[in-house]
Amino acid sequence: MIHVEDGPLGWLVVGGCMSGTIKVADADGIVISVVAGDLKAANAYELYVYSCPGSITIAGTVTYADLAELSGALRCGTLAGILTVTDCPLSGSITIDHDLDGLVWAEQGLSGHLAVGGDVYGGLFVGSASPRDLTGTVEVEGSLRAFLWRITGNLGDPNDPNNTTKGQIKVHGGFVPPYQTGRLEIWGNVVGAGACFVVDYDGFDPNDLWDPNSAVIIGDPNDPNHPQVAYTQNTPELKLYKITECRGDCDNNGTVDLDDVNPFTAALIGESQYAQLFPGLVGSRTYHTDTNCDATLSTADVNPFVALVTSGCCDPNCPGCEDQDGGGGLPDPQELAKQLADNIWPELYDDLVAIVAENIDLQPDDESRAYWEAVYAALTE
Numbered sequence: 001m002i003h004v005e006d007g008p009l010g011w012l013v014v015g016g017c018m019s020g021t022i023k024v025a026d027a028d029g030i031v032i033s034v035v036a037g038d039l040k041a042a043n044a045y046e047l048y049v050y051s052c053p054g055s056i057t058i059a060g061t062v063t064y065a066d067l068a069e070l071s072g073a074l075r076c077g078t079l080a081g082i083l084t085v086t087d088c089p090l091s092g093s094i095t096i097d098h099d100l101d102g103l104v105w106a107e108q109g110l111s112g113h114l115a116v117g118g119d120v121y122g123g124l125f126v127g128s129a130s131p132r133d134l135t136g137t138v139e140v141e142g143s144l145r146a147f148l149w150r151i152t153g154n155l156g157d158p159n160d161p162n163n164t165t166k167g168q169i170k171v172h173g174g175f176v177p178p179y180q181t182g183r184l185e186i187w188g189n190v191v192g193a194g195a196c197f198v199v200d201y202d203g204f205d206p207n208d209l210w211d212p213n214s215a216v217i218i219g220d221p222n223d224p225n226h227p228q229v230a231y232t233q234n235t236p237e238l239k240l241y242k243i244t245e246c247r248g249d250c251d252n253n254g255t256v257d258l259d260d261v262n263p264f265t266a267a268l269i270g271e272s273q274y275a276q277l278f279p280g281l282v283g284s285r286t287y288h289t290d291t292n293c294d295a296t297l298s299t300a301d302v303n304p305f306v307a308l309v310t311s312g313c314c315d316p317n318c319p320g321c322e323d324q325d326g327g328g329g330l331p332d333p334q335e336l337a338k339q340l341a342d343n344i345w346p347e348l349y350d351d352l353v354a355i356v357a358e359n360i361d362l363q364p365d366d367e368s369r370a371y372w373e374a375v376y377a378a379l380t381e
């Protein structure tokens with residue numbers, strides 16, 4: 001262990017493997033061949049690491065960092081300068097507790113995790129001379145305010161297309177650059193079961209906007225056979241989402257209708273079932289399915305959900321929240337059973353019947369209990 005009592009430290013150079021703990025105050029420069037232990041610093045103005053299976057923690061600002069390999073963890077306060085990972089796909093994790101003001105450049109691809117606790121004003125570049133994929137996860141607690149992010153390959157993993165956790169950019173706030181339009185360029189495609197770009201990931205917030213001048217641009221500027229196309233709003237078919245304000249809109253397509261019955265049923269069965277179908281909508285699952293507005297998803301949401309599907313009301317203030325029974329506006333029970341049976345996927349049918357059976361016990365009076373018994377009877381006859 002090296003303990004520098006009275007910083008700042010000019011340069012710290014470790015030529016071999018650093019397997020213990022080094023704790024420094026402000027450091028002008030740090031050069032380490034292998035960080036296998038812990039490196040902790042107050043601030044780092046220049047940081048060069050050639051291999052990092054261990055952990056690096058910079059409590060304050062990182063101004064410049066050049067990492068050959070990052071398979072371990074890097075954590076810092078604010079990233080103000082440029083952080084590049086040059087030799088391998090960035091397979092470890094980078095956690096920026098505050099804002100990303102500078103640039104993260106994963107030259108060989110990003111298969112790990114990048115988390116930003118604040119807002120993003122800076123860039124993210126994946127790939128350089130040759131195309132590289134973003135197969136990991138990027139999660140931003142604040143808003144995406146950058147004017148350019150670029151992925152030279154795919155968002156997602158074409159070699160592992162069924163993986164529901166790969167290739168995700170989840171922004172909890174808005175996509176709202178302050179001074180100019182924003183661009184997320186994907187020179188390849190959005191591929192695989194998990195790939196998604198989500199604005200307002202944590203559930204609808206009226207203040208978290210996707211600025212209509214800001215675009216996700218898919219296509220290669222150098223390939224006339226794959227021209228760039230700009231998407232400036234919620235595009236569920238490409239899994240480019242802005243979370244909608246409609247309660248009951250469980251597939252996030254902007255309408256509440258019978259197409260939402262399968263996702264609602266899957267969400268009621270459990271988060272993992274819903275995540276299989278809609279990895280990008282896991283964060284808004286409760287917002288969209290909590291149709292009686294008690295902040296949790298349960299079978300008590302079935303009545304108001306059915307009322308929303310019947311009315312097609314698409315607004316946070318649709319009936320249902322005040323009317324906990326959601327009794328108004330339900331169709332004839334045989335008609336409801338027929339609509340549900342016609343639209344539910346066969347593999348979800350037994351789960352739907354179980355949910356309806358459970359729902360009978362939740363009804364507050366004989367009349368609504370009789371209604372749901374009739375639905376159950378029609379579904380099971």
Ligand SMILES: [Ca+2]
Pocket residue numbers: 172173200201202203204205208
């Ligand atoms: Ca939000």
Ligand SMILES: [Ca+2]
Pocket residue numbers: 248249250251252253254255256257259260
């Ligand atoms: Ca819908």
Ligand SMILES: [Ca+2]
Pocket residue numbers: 289290291292293294295296297298300301
């Ligand atoms: Ca609820």
